[in-house]
Amino acid sequence: MDYNAVSMFVTVAQVGSLSAAATRMGIPLPTLSRRIMELESDLKVQLLERTARGCRVTEAGSRLFEHASGGIEALQEAERSIMSEQARLVGRLRLSLPQSFEPWWELLGLFQRAHPDIQVSVYSTERRVDLFADGVDVALRVGAIADDTVVARQMLTFRHILVASPQVVERHGALNHPTDLSRYPCAAWGSTLDARPIWTLGGHAHKVSATFTVNDYLHLRARALAGDIVTELPSFLAAEHLKKGDLVELLSEHPFPDTPLNLVYRRQRHASTIVRAYLDFCSTHLSIIADKCKAPFDA
Known part of the structure; x- marks a missing residue:
């Protein structure tokens, strides 16, 4: 059982709302909701019933709250005490x-x-x-x-991921294998002006015929969003644009290494x-x- 998830559940039960609990704990609402569902899956019981005004604990949830809340409060008090001492660090x-x-x-x-x-x-x-x-x-x-x-x-x-704008894919055709990259204008991260970038995709190294190199991923992202190139990005720099459809992921079956x-x-x-x-x-x-x-x- 994930005791961090139990702590999250206790907070939800106390405030009666997932969104209010997420705000109190300073974590994203989707993360909190997912962790609670994973806890329910681990315990094979439903702990919360979602309602129009928030949520309420089930019978099984009440039993878990009764046993866990005292221990969680004691740990929180210990954490507050420690943080109070640490806050005086200068x-x-x-x-x-x-x-x-x-x-x-x-x-x-x-x-x-x-x-x-x-x-x-x-x-x-x-x-x-x-x-x-x-x-x-x-x-x-x-x-x-x-x-x-x-x-x-x-x-x-x-991991890094390979991305491009939908317009680039439309112009140059489907990308099914890393060898197909030769048909695409590629840009890559490089630490020197004469960098010769290599992308390791699906466990195999591929030399990149880059038309553009730069040691700044934000610059690479801007060029990808402009519809100029295919490039690699850290996943966190691409996530929002993937959700919006401004970028698409390429060759996901040939991933970069961890x-x-x-x-x-x-x-x-x-x-x-x-x-x-x-x-x-x-x-x-x-x-x-x-x-x-x-x-x-x-x-």
């Missing part, structure tokens, strides 16, 4: 983030609201900074970590209190961004 936190990694922006905002006395300085770059030389406390890094001077804490994995996302910090005997607070906060609140980082076919 100092500066120096972070490095990949460019355009939008889901993490929300997490940083929540962190600063929880710790208003911590000054956060962010250096956004596509290069892998040297934590010691650049004076960075914690870096968010995409990809495998092969550096024994740092400690890595894996947060999650995500990409790990890690927080890395300097290897030393004791991490600072502020660094530990940031690492623990990100781990605790990771569900806020986890769904956003899922590719459409993983949802």
Whole structure:
């Protein structure tokens, strides 16, 4: 049984509404609704009855609420006590983030609201900074970590997806296999001016004859939306435009590989209190961004 989902259920039962519970907990309503349905599926019982004015607990839900609410309240009190202590942290936190990694922006905002006395300085770059030389406390890094001077804490994995506008697909025909990309104008991410991009699709590497390269995914997204090119994007940068139909996913049966996302910090005997607070906060609140980082076919 997912105890985080139980905590969500208890909050819904207390306020009598999924939307009000989502607001109180600071999570998207669809995420809350899905987690409750998964809990009901795990327990093989209906816990909530949806009504015009909100929802009410079933008989089985009442039994679960009776047993769980006391424990949840005790844990919440412990959390409030700990957060109260952490809120008094004062100092500066120096972070490095990949460019355009939008889901993490929300997490940083929540962190600063929880710790208003911590000054956060962010250096956004596509290069892998040297934590010691650049004076960075914690870096968010995409990809495998092969550096024994740092400690890595894996947060999650995500995938890139191949996208284009419907107009591009209409002009150039159906795309059934990665070899068909030769008929399409392609653009790719590249860290140097002479980059020779390679896309790994369905476990096979394919050289990309890119008409355009840039080290900025927002620029690639703009060109895709303009109907100019086919390109790869992190799933979270494409999600809303896929829903609206401005972009379509291509070659979903030949997916990009999973990409790990890690927080890395300097290897030393004791991490600072502020660094530990940031690492623990990100781990605790990771569900806020986890769904956003899922590719459409993983949802």
